[in-house]
């Protein structure tokens with residue numbers, strides 16, 4: 001991110017934000033409600049146009065990537081699939097439009113624990129199942145970069161543990177993982193580094209250990225850093 005800025009009328013959602021997300025570790029993306037996390041992720045993915053600055057992935061804008069799903073796997077807030085579409089069909093459509101082999105769909109459905117629900121319509125999914133389907137889509141292209149907005153939302157304890165293990169494994173393979181969250185305890189368990197923003201501005205770009213140093217917990221350090 002280079003001086004990334006987004007204004008909605010008189011609201012400055014993201015304000016001159018510059019940071020780099022490193023490969024080989026899990027980076028937690030923290031900030032209070034309205035801090036600009038989702039807007040930043042949307043700009044990285046080319047879903048929102050910056051008012052200023054730029055967001056680059058390996059030196060290129062998302063729109064300029066040859067094979068986006070093979071480069072960046074993303075999970076944004078909200079339902080990703082049409083409610084009338086079956087989970088497997090949703091993923092097959094994504095796979096075929098990105099030159100990903102059909103067999104990969106079965107693999108990611110099993111990976112996220114939706115193997116038995118493959119033929120169910122997304123509209124009947126619980127919040128956690130919807131999150132799992134979104135994660136399946138993000139993992140479809142086996143990308144070296146994962147950008148996940150509140151991925152733990154709605155996951156059951158087994159799902160939270162599974163996701164933590166997956167993200168730590170991805171990072172250990174040298175991949176780049178950026179995860180926004182409001183769950184401080186979970187972030188403390190999952191992340192190595194933190195990007196903390198408030199009011200659209202960068203507050204911290206440090207390791208979790210550096211951020212927490214001297215505070216009783218990540219939550220306490222976060223509340224102090226954002227002035228709450």
Ligand SMILES: Nc1ncnc2c1ncn2[C@@H]1O[C@H](COP(=O)(O)OP(=O)(O)OP(=O)(O)O)[C@@H](O)[C@H]1O
Pocket residue numbers: 008011012013014031032033034035036037038039040
């Ligand atoms: N489409 C939009 N139109 C107008 N304002 C918007 C729009 N999207 C976001 N905003 C505003 O931009 C600011 C940042 O919002 P954003 O959703 O990026 O924050 P966030 O850090 O993801 O918050 P949360 O933790 O609550 O999800 C907020 O003031 C929000 O109201």
